[in-house]
Amino acid sequence: MGQWVLDPRDVERMCSQAAEPRIWGLPAAEWRASGVIFLSRELAGLPLSQMVAVVAHECGHAVTRESEFTKRDGISSEWASELCADYHAFRWGFEKEIRAHAPFRSLAHHACLPGETISEAGREWRVDRWFHFRPVAGRREALPAPRPALPGAAPRSSARRR
Numbered sequence: 001m002g003q004w005v006l007d008p009r010d011v012e013r014m015c016s017q018a019a020e021p022r023i024w025g026l027p028a029a030e031w032r033a034s035g036v037i038f039l040s041r042e043l044a045g046l047p048l049s050q051m052v053a054v055v056a057h058e059c060g061h062a063v064t065r066e067s068e069f070t071k072r073d074g075i076s077s078e079w080a081s082e083l084c085a086d087y088h089a090f091r092w093g094f095e096k097e098i099r100a101h102a103p104f105r106s107l108a109h110h111a112c113l114p115g116e117t118i119s120e121a122g123r124e125w126r127v128d129r130w131f132h133f134r135p136v137a138g139r140r141e142a143l144p145a146p147r148p149a150l151p152g153a154a155p156r157s158s159a160r161r162r
């Protein structure tokens with residue numbers, strides 16, 4: 001439904017300004033470059049709250065900083081990126097919209113919100129209120145709980161609500 005995409009010309013411009021940005025204490029170009037948010041035409045057919053959820057989530061990707069990503073990385077960079085986007089959307093006051101839209105998100109936008117767990121690499125992790133994965137002690141692989149399905153909705157990842 002939506003996608004944040006870096007502007008490759010801006011990335012190139014920033015890379016050309018400093019061969020190694022970290023030498024100057026700046027984050028890598030991918031964390032500073034501008035970009036655009038692409039929205040699917042299908043989005044216009046959704047209820048307003050779902051449109052808001054998609055746009056808020058994509059804006060969350062756009063403002064994610066390297067340090068935020070790094071703090072949430074470790075299990076999977078895909079999960080870390082999505083956690084950061086939702087963290088910002090929640091911070092801006094769109095928790096209700098994000099939670100309502102989460103069951104219908106595409107697999108590319110892994111949705112695992114505070115209080116939910118995932119199973120990854122044979123371990124179980126729970127998302128805390130700051131959108132960090134915390135290992136669930138004493139639990140091994142868990143089975144995904146069934147989710148309500150809407151006609152035409154893509155199935156979700158193995159995240160489930162606790």
Ligand SMILES: [Zn+2]
Nearest residue numbers: 057082085109
């Ligand atoms: Zn996303």
